[in-house]
Amino acid sequence: MLTRIGSLHAVPVYGVEALRQIETAAAQRLPAHTLMQRAGAAVARLAQARFPHARRIVVLAGAGNNGGDGLVAAIALQRAGRDVRVFACGGETLGEWACRLPPDAAWAWTEALAEQLPCSVANPDDLPDADLYLDALLGIGLRGAVRDQTARLIQKLNARTDAAVLSVDLPSGLDADTGIAHQACVRATATLSLIGLKPGLCTGPASHLCGELWLDDLDIHSGAERALPAPDATRLGADLIRPLLPDLALAAHKGKRGDVRVIGGAAGMTGAALLAGRAAALLGAGKVFVCLLDTRAPAVDMQAPELMLRPADALLEAIGDKTCLLVGPGAGLDEASRACLARALASTAPLVLDADALNLLAANDHASTLQAALRQRRAITVLTPHPLEAARLLESTVQAVEMDRLRAARDLAARFACWVVLKGRGTVIASPEQNVWINATGNGLLATAGSGDVLAGSVAALIAATGQASAVLAAVWLHGQAAERYAAKLGPSGMTAAHLPKWMALSWADLMAAHSAPAQA
Ligand SMILES: NC(=O)C1=CN([C@@H]2O[C@H](COP(=O)(O)OP(=O)(O)OC[C@H]3O[C@@H](n4cnc5c(N)ncnc54)[C@H](OP(=O)(O)O)[C@@H]3O)[C@@H](O)[C@H]2O)[C@@H](O)CC1
Ligand SMILES: Nc1ncnc2c1ncn2[C@@H]1O[C@H](COP(=O)(O)OP(=O)(O)O)[C@@H](O)[C@H]1O
Ligand SMILES: [K+]
Numbered sequence: 001m002l003t004r005i006g007s008l009h010a011v012p013v014y015g016v017e018a019l020r021q022i023e024t025a026a027a028q029r030l031p032a033h034t035l036m037q038r039a040g041a042a043v044a045r046l047a048q049a050r051f052p053h054a055r056r057i058v059v060l061a062g063a064g065n066n067g068g069d070g071l072v073a074a075i076a077l078q079r080a081g082r083d084v085r086v087f088a089c090g091g092e093t094l095g096e097w098a099c100r101l102p103p104d105a106a107w108a109w110t111e112a113l114a115e116q117l118p119c120s121v122a123n124p125d126d127l128p129d130a131d132l133y134l135d136a137l138l139g140i141g142l143r144g145a146v147r148d149q150t151a152r153l154i155q156k157l158n159a160r161t162d163a164a165v166l167s168v169d170l171p172s173g174l175d176a177d178t179g180i181a182h183q184a185c186v187r188a189t190a191t192l193s194l195i196g197l198k199p200g201l202c203t204g205p206a207s208h209l210c211g212e213l214w215l216d217d218l219d220i221h222s223g224a225e226r227a228l229p230a231p232d233a234t235r236l237g238a239d240l241i242r243p244l245l246p247d248l249a250l251a252a253h254k255g256k257r258g259d260v261r262v263i264g265g266a267a268g269m270t271g272a273a274l275l276a277g278r279a280a281a282l283l284g285a286g287k288v289f290v291c292l293l294d295t296r297a298p299a300v301d302m303q304a305p306e307l308m309l310r311p312a313d314a315l316l317e318a319i320g321d322k323t324c325l326l327v328g329p330g331a332g333l334d335e336a337s338r339a340c341l342a343r344a345l346a347s348t349a350p351l352v353l354d355a356d357a358l359n360l361l362a363a364n365d366h367a368s369t370l371q372a373a374l375r376q377r378r379a380i381t382v383l384t385p386h387p388l389e390a391a392r393l394l395e396s397t398v399q400a401v402e403m404d405r406l407r408a409a410r411d412l413a414a415r416f417a418c419w420v421v422l423k424g425r426g427t428v429i430a431s432p433e434q435n436v437w438i439n440a441t442g443n444g445l446l447a448t449a450g451s452g453d454v455l456a457g458s459v460a461a462l463i464a465a466t467g468q469a470s471a472v473l474a475a476v477w478l479h480g481q482a483a484e485r486y487a488a489k490l491g492p493s494g495m496t497a498a499h500l501p502k503w504m505a506l507s508w509a510d511l512m513a514a515h516s517a518p519a520q521a
Contacts, residue, residue: 001216002214003215004213004214005213005235005440006237007238007440007481009237013197013199013231013233013234014196014197015176016140016198018231018232019140020140022196022228035104035220036072036104039069039168039216039218040074040108041073043072043073043134044072044077046166046192046216047073048077050212050214051132055131057082058085058127058133060087060136060137060157061089062137062138062139062150062172063090063097064139064141065102065104065105065139066137068102068105069108069169070136070168071109071136073134075108075111078117085128087120087121087122088120089149093121122149124153124156125156127157129163131163132164132165132166133160137150138172138173140169140170145183146172146184151184154173158187166188166191169191170193170198171185171206171210173206174206174209175200175206176198179204179405180204180206181206181209186209187209189212190210190211191210194216194218199233199438202233204402204405208425232406232436233406233438234436234437234438236438236441238511241474241477242511244468244470244471244474245471246465254287255286255287258464259287259288259322260280260285261288261289261290261323261324262280262288262329262457262460263327263331263340263344264327264329264331265297265331266331267293267294267296268330270292270294270330272330273291275329276456277289277290277307277457278304278457279453279456279458279504280458280460280461281307283461283462283478285464285465288461289308291340293340312339316340319347324352324461325347326352326459327354329457330355332356333356333363337357341357342373346373350380350460351382352459352463358384358392359389362395380468382420383416383418383420384423385422386422386424387422387424390408390409390422394411405424408422408428409422409428409436410430410436413432417432418432419431419432426438426440427442429472431469431470440480441476441481441483441484445483445487445493446483446500450496450498453497454497455476458479459472462474478507478508479500481504482503483503485507
């Protein structure tokens with residue numbers, strides 16, 4: 001079934017290894033070339049539905065099965081009356097290219113010959129005009145940096161900003177598992193992912209190059225193909241988030257909603273803790289206590305007088321069982337901050353660690369003691385690092401973290417036996433049991449100081465209200481959804497972190513009201 005991937009429905013995500021298993025199992029059970037027939041037909045169907053006015057269609061076909069999908073689509077589109085030309089990439093001559101084709105693609109090539117499909121070798125310096133380019137150069141078989149002829153063709157294609165590009169399976173040059181671009185990568189208008197969604201289409205530095213995202217599972221869920229390997233991750237959707245949110249209207253009194261206690265806000269950074277506290281209050285916490293570590297900090301937040309500003313001792317003692325602690329926003333790295341972190345780690349309350357709490361865990365002289373205390377915790381514990389904080393905790397580099405965000409999140413969750421929210425576009429959430437989710441909501445409006453503090457406060461509020469670590473998924477989803485809602489309503493600027501919680505609350509209301517079905521072509 002052909003489905004538009006949006007924010008409504010959660011979707012399983014499969015890495016290349018799992019996809020290969022599915023392919024192999026299907027090849028054993030189905031008549032020859034069935035999956036490629038289905039893949040090519042799906043591409044042609046989407047091309048016609050999504051680009052109905054595209055008359056001239058150029059198909060760029062690599063020498064693998066991704067190219068084979070392109071050939072099958074080309075045949076269908078020519079039969080549908082489109083002006084189709086195929087350009088082969090991956091050989092000096094057409095004969096050389098054809099000799100390299102694997103069996104399924106070689107079958108597609110014989111079909112294309114029988115159909116008298118116009119086909120020639122691609123010349124990167126002479127890419128003809130078209131209304132639509134089908135990018136069937138490279139799929140999940142990409143190995144290493146894109147080689148010269150293909151890379152030059154991709155560069156020429158990307159320079160055609162006036163034409164639409166539909167990528168088959170994934171934008172050529174994109175690593176399906178990690179979302180990194182290998183030297184050159186197609187910038188697609190739309191991508192039709194085949195069989196399953198890949199991690200690299202959901203997170204990673206180049207994942208946004210896929211454009212609008214579509215999926216066709218090629219009916220592998222029916223019949224004998226039902227026994228699929230477990231997905232590597234789940235892309236979050238509203239249907240998964242909705243049941244994770246508490247019903248605040250049912251709270252009998254403020255004690256039932258859960259309390260949040262925030263510790264942070266050292267000199268020069270008091271705003272971070274206040275932003276987290278305000279977010280917790282707006283996301284429904286019954287009571288929010290904030291300890292500002294700056295000794296000269298004000299005693300009240302005049303813009304949010306509902307926050308109760310107290311000293312650290314008051315927040316770290318007599319912690320009720322419906323209370324979530326949050327340590328770190330603007331906390332600084334000094335002894336007072338470290339002492340609070342140590343006491344919070346020793347508590348039995350649910351705990352969210354952000355910003356400087358993560359930096360203390362990674363860098364302080366006492367890091368090994370703090371880390372041991374972290375690993376020993378039995379209560380819910382969530383780390384919310386951005387890539388630099390994750391790199392420090394993993395004793396790695398930002399580049400290495402960004403090269404494989406799923407692995408980095410999983411490694412952190414395993415190393416510290418807790419939940420991890422690896423932030424950035426396509427936030428990755430990993431549980432101690434090594435389950436992984438990828439968030440697809442959000443935009444560059446969130447790239448503003450303090451938006452991480454708001455997220456941390458929201459995570460704490462939802463954990464306090466539900467008592468469930470999985471509420472973290474809801475906080476991340478709402479945080480991104482808020483930025484999208486703002487952008488749709490008011491445009492690409494003007495939002496600061498302080499605005500975010502209100503928009504999160506509105507997104508929450510939208511979510512409760514929504515009852516939509518997936519788009520189908
Ligand atoms: N089989 C099936 O049942 C189904 C398969 N399906 C489809 O097949 C796709 C996977 O096909 P695949 O495994 O043939 O790999 P593919 O992505 O075409 O790449 C291999 C080609 O790329 C080349 N190449 C590699 N690296 C390169 C580089 N760095 N720079 C330049 N070139 C490079 C490599 O050349 P070689 O290294 O072998 O010389 C070879 O020519 C999958 O994404 C989906 O679209 C669907 O139809 C579902 C059913
Ligand atoms: N382009 C983007 N798309 C989606 N989310 C983003 C984007 N840029 C930033 N974010 C989100 O914004 C937040 C920024 O957090 P962080 O880096 O800790 O900021 P700060 O420390 O200033 O509060 C994270 O939740 C991150 O995932
Ligand atoms: K492709």
